[in-house]
Amino acid sequence: MSTARAAAILLTKELRLEFRTRELLNTTIIFAMVVVVLFSFAFNPTPEESRRYGPGLLWIAFLFAGSLMLHPSFAREQSNQTLDALRMAPVSTFAILLGKMLANFIFLSLAEVVLVPVFAVLYNVSLAGVIGRLILVLVLGTLGLVITGTVFSAVSAHARMRELLLPLLLLPILAPLLIAAVEATVSLLADEPVLDRTWTTFLAGFDIVFLSASWLLCDFLLEE
Amino acid sequence: MKTRIAGTVVVAALVIFAGYAALYIAPDERTMHEIQRIFYFHVPSWITSFTAFTVVCLANVAYLLTRQQRWDSLGVAAAEVGVIGCTIGLLTGPLWARPVWGVWWTWDARLTTTFILWLLYVSYLLLRGLLEDPERRATLSAVFGIFAYLDVPLVYVSNRLWRTQHPQPVILGGQGSGLNPTMARVLLLCVVAVFGIMIPLLLDRYRLECLRHELDELRLAVEARSTNSDSALSPATGKDRS
Numbered sequence: 001m002s003t004a005r006a007a008a009i010l011l012t013k014e015l016r017l018e019f020r021t022r023e024l025l026n027t028t029i030i031f032a033m034v035v036v037v038l039f040s041f042a043f044n045p046t047p048e049e050s051r052r053y054g055p056g057l058l059w060i061a062f063l064f065a066g067s068l069m070l071h072p073s074f075a076r077e078q079s080n081q082t083l084d085a086l087r088m089a090p091v092s093t094f095a096i097l098l099g100k101m102l103a104n105f106i107f108l109s110l111a112e113v114v115l116v117p118v119f120a121v122l123y124n125v126s127l128a129g130v131i132g133r134l135i136l137v138l139v140l141g142t143l144g145l146v147i148t149g150t151v152f153s154a155v156s157a158h159a160r161m162r163e164l165l166l167p168l169l170l171l172p173i174l175a176p177l178l179i180a181a182v183e184a185t186v187s188l189l190a191d192e193p194v195l196d197r198t199w200t201t202f203l204a205g206f207d208i209v210f211l212s213a214s215w216l217l218c219d220f221l222l223e224e
Numbered sequence: 225m226k227t228r229i230a231g232t233v234v235v236a237a238l239v240i241f242a243g244y245a246a247l248y249i250a251p252d253e254r255t256m257h258e259i260q261r262i263f264y265f266h267v268p269s270w271i272t273s274f275t276a277f278t279v280v281c282l283a284n285v286a287y288l289l290t291r292q293q294r295w296d297s298l299g300v301a302a303a304e305v306g307v308i309g310c311t312i313g314l315l316t317g318p319l320w321a322r323p324v325w326g327v328w329w330t331w332d333a334r335l336t337t338t339f340i341l342w343l344l345y346v347s348y349l350l351l352r353g354l355l356e357d358p359e360r361r362a363t364l365s366a367v368f369g370i371f372a373y374l375d376v377p378l379v380y381v382s383n384r385l386w387r388t389q390h391p392q393p394v395i396l397g398g399q400g401s402g403l404n405p406t407m408a409r410v411l412l413l414c415v416v417a418v419f420g421i422m423i424p425l426l427l428d429r430y431r432l433e434c435l436r437h438e439l440d441e442l443r444l445a446v447e448a449r450s451t452n453s454d455s456a457l458s459p460a461t462g463k464d465r466s
Contacts, residue, residue: 148371151367151371152368152371155351155364155367155368156351158355158357158360158364159351159354159355159364160354160355160356161354162354165350165351165354168347168350169347169351169368172340172343172344172347172375173344173371173372173375175336175340175375175379175382176375176378176379176381176382176383179382179383179386180382183386198385199385202378202381202382202385205378206378209374209378210371210374213370213371213374217288217367217370220288220363220364220366220367221364221367223363
């Protein structure tokens with residue numbers, strides 16, 4: 001079976017599992033909203049400030065939400081030893097990882113679809129006219145988060161205190177992604193919105209570097 | 225044992241001489257004066273720490289390719305030495321920055337990169353502490369170590385594009401840059417002295433880790449044997465044996 005086909009089957013399985021309960025999505029969205037609201041209490045920004053700092057807040061909320069949401073991705077497979085079953089399936093290990101990355105990408109994107117409009121309303125940011133370019137930045141940033149996050153979810157799944165460990169491993173690695181995504185979003189929300197080529201390319205580069213690394217290292221990651 | 229004592233004496237002499245050279249032989253810097261002498265401790269500790277992190281990455285790759293326990297031991301030894309160097313750098317940096325830049329800390333490219341680097345390798349050591357099975361610990365921490373090392377250039381480039389306050393590279397930095405020759409020689413001496421401390425530290429830590437691993441294996445073997453004899457013999461005899 002080709003990797004793409006196997007990944008698609010695993011993706012369907014992940015989606016079905018999640019949409020039976022939707023517990024992961026619901027908690028992630030509410031958690032990210034709490035972060036957005038608390039930020040406004042902590043800094044009480046003026047409209048001018050919220051345009052400058054809003055993108056940073058938004059990405060911090062995504063990063064925190066992502067680092068919590070990605071944890072069950074592999075930890076969930078452990079309670080009933082379903083990871084062993086996946087390993088025994090005659091598919092490449094990269095297909096397993098890819099299926100999970102795609103599923104996590106869809107979950108986090110859905111959370112963002114809810115969060116971005118809420119953010120725009122609460123912080124008086126107008127998104128009209130930049131929505132297409134904003135989606136590009138969001139997709140590139142979310143991909144990077146999900147690629148590294150899924151890999152680290154597999155790393156931390158075997159450790160003690162794994163819930164705490166995943167954000168600890170993930171957030172420092174994501175520092176360059178955060179800078180690039182925030183700067184790209186800031187230039188989109190400025191008075192004269194532009195798509196910052198440098199930062200967008202940087203985001204794409206980040207995704208490519210870590211996707212290639214996961215492809216090279218996936219056999220070690222999922223071995224028994 | 226004799227070589228150890230000789231080695232210790234050599235390293236101690238080297239360190240004392242390097243300290244003397246940094247404080248008395250190196251010429252006074254034109255604008256920063258005495259405070260600039262911290263440079264001779266600050267830069268060598270960075271150089272060793274970055275070297276050590278490179279060793280971690282190489283050891284991680286070597287472990288994944290060969291599956292020999294010693295590469296894992298080398299990885300953890302180098303990571304610990306690197307974290308020490310990095311911590312010294314992070315402590316001496318603000319001491320230097322405060323009188324010269326007027327602030328303890330600024331979010332410039334090199335500072336931020338190093339801080340993230342420090343966080344990454346502390347997480348690497350924490351991760352190792354939280355993984356129980358030795359083989360899995362070696363494999364998973366190697367994967368994490370490679371990811372962390374790949375992240376370093378990305379952190380640096382992103383911060384470079386973002387903002388920077390450090391001097392443009394002084395050494396090998398193109399036209400108009402360059403150290404006074406005496407300063408360069410003193411710096412070189414200090415780099416050698418710091419390596420003189422770090423390399424024996426790394427080797428000792430490496431040996432310790434290998435011994436620890438051996439001990440773990442022996443303990444597991446003893447446990448396996450005693451459980452076998454427990455099932456074969458009466459409980460009392462089994463207890464005597466263990």
